[in-house]
Amino acid sequence: MPFRKMHGAGNDFILIDEFNHILVPEEKKPEFVARICRRNFGIGADGVIFVQHSDKLDAKFSFYNPDGSKAEMCGNGIRCFAKYVYEHTVLQKEKLKAETLAGKIVPELTVKNGIVTEVRVDMGRPEVGFVDKEVKVDGDSYNITSVSMGNPHAVLFYDNVDAVDVTGIGRAIRNFTGEFPSGTNVHFVQKINDKEFRIRTYERGVEGETLACGTGISAAAVSVWTKKLTNSKKILFHARGGDLGIELDIKDGKVDRVFLIGPAEDVFTGEIEL
Numbered sequence: 459m460p461f462r463k464m465h466g467a468g469n470d471f472i473l474i475d476e477f478n479h480i481l482v483p484e485e486k487k488p489e490f491v492a493r494i495c496r497r498n499f500g501i502g503a504d505g506v507i508f509v510q511h512s513d514k515l516d517a518k519f520s521f522y523n524p525d526g527s528k529a530e531m532c533g534n535g536i537r538c539f540a541k542y543v544y545e546h547t548v549l550q551k552e553k554l555k556a557e558t559l560a561g562k563i564v565p566e567l568t569v570k571n572g573i574v575t576e577v578r579v580d581m582g583r584p585e586v587g588f589v590d591k592e593v594k595v596d597g598d599s600y601n602i603t604s605v606s607m608g609n610p611h612a613v614l615f616y617d618n619v620d621a622v623d624v625t626g627i628g629r630a631i632r633n634f635t636g637e638f639p640s641g642t643n644v645h646f647v648q649k650i651n652d653k654e655f656r657i658r659t660y661e662r663g664v665e666g667e668t669l670a671c672g673t674g675i676s677a678a679a680v681s682v683w684t685k686k687l688t689n690s691k692k693i694l695f696h697a698r699g700g701d702l703g704i705e706l707d708i709k710d711g712k713v714d715r716v717f718l719i720g721p722a723e724d725v726f727t728g729e730i731e732l
Contacts (some may be wrong), residue, residue, distance in 0.1 A: 459732055461494075462542065463501065463725040466534030468669030468699015470725065472503045473542050476510045477517065482732060488526030494730060495524035501730065504661070504668055505532060507539050509547070515555040515562060517543050523663025531560035531608040533672015537577035537722040540565035544574050560608025574722065578705075581607055581673065581716040584680045595634045602631070603681040607716070610642040610662075611677035615685075619648040619658045624667045628660020645674045647682070653690045655682060657697050669699025676716040679704040683713050 459481050462473045472494060474481060482490050487508070494500040503524060510518035519539050521529045536556060543549050544567055552567045561582065568576040587604030594600075603613045612631050616622050628644040635641075644660040657678055659671040675695045682688050683706055693704045703719035 460727065460729050461501070462546075462727050463503070464538040464542065464722060465699075465725055466537045466670065466672065466722045467697055467702055467720055469532075469534035469671065470503050471532075471535050471538050472501055472506045473538065474506065474508050475542075475546070476508050476520075477547055478511070480510075482508070486732075487522060490732065491522040492524065492526040501728070504664055505529070505535060507532075507535050509539060509542060512557040515557045516549050516551060517547070517554065518557040519563070521558070525663055525665065527663050528559065529609060529663055531558050531563065531581075531673055533579060533581060533607075533674075533676060533718045534670055534720070534722075535672070536563055536565055536579055537672070537718075537720060540567055540577050540579075541574040541722040544569065545572070558608070576719065576721055579672070579718045581676045581718050583715055584677065584713055586680065586684055589681075589684055591637075593631075593634070593637055595630045598630075600627070600631065602637070603685065604637070604642075605677035605680045607673040607676050607680075609673055610638055610640065611674055612638065612642045612644045613647060613678050613681040614645070615647050615649070615681075615687075617648065619646045619656050622646045622658065624658050624660050628667070629665070632660060632662055632665075643671060643674050643677075645671070645678050647678050649682075649687055650696075652688050653692065654694045654696065657695050659697070667698075670697035670702065672702065672718050672720070675702050675704060676718055679706060679716060680713045683708070
């Protein structure tokens with residue numbers, strides 16, 4: 459079975475083309491995904507994207523976490539998906555309508571000489587659950603802002619994210635069912651200036667730190683604006699895997715929509731047995 463390895467800001471994915479016919483039966487996908495995502499025993503990835511036909515829109519984005527669970531959306535993954543669809547299927551659209559579990563997502567592609575160099579994604583309308591709420595987890599208190607981008611995010615702010623125990627704190631908050639019954643992604647944000655922030659992420663489903671998270675950076679941008687840490691509608695986030703841009707659409711002083719901007723890169727292609 460052919461596959462393609464891609465990454466967006468260091469967030470790496472295995473893409474499998476099921477646009478014309480299903481290669482991996484649905485009931486076998488969780489075990490298959492968990493097996494090939496193992497870094498020491500499989501291909502290794504932060505998730506698997508199945509590129510599928512959609513009866514409603516242009517194409518279907520079917521995303522699995524490395525533990526075999528399904529995810530609603532993935533900001534870095536959808537950019538890789540959009541690049542793949544443009545360059546390797548008959549759907550050469552610079553504005554692609556993608557079906558996801560989080561609803562319709564519309565990536566806008568910048569194309570040069572037939573190659574997608576950048577993807578701008580309308581991440582949709584955020585839902586802010588609570589802002590700077592003091593939450594006690596395992597005896598420790600954290601000020602958390604909760605934002606949904608189709609999937610759940612907890613955002614915390616620190617003076618120096620390099621000093622944060624991302625794995626320890628991230629795991630504790632991710633599994634805290636008192637506030638997050640389905641679990642949550644956890645992000646640690648540091649302000650550099652009005653237009654630049656650093657971010658580190660503990661990702662649900664990966665169950666560890668990842669180099670970048672597109673929906674997480676989107677949620678962080680919403681938190682930054684909501685907490686009045688910036689007056690800029692254009693924000694640059696420095697993740698460990700690279701830089702990603704955010705554009706905010708503001709209505710009545712609140713974030714109405716979030717746009718994520720960044721590259722998607724090919725890594726290699728190969729074949730694997732089912």
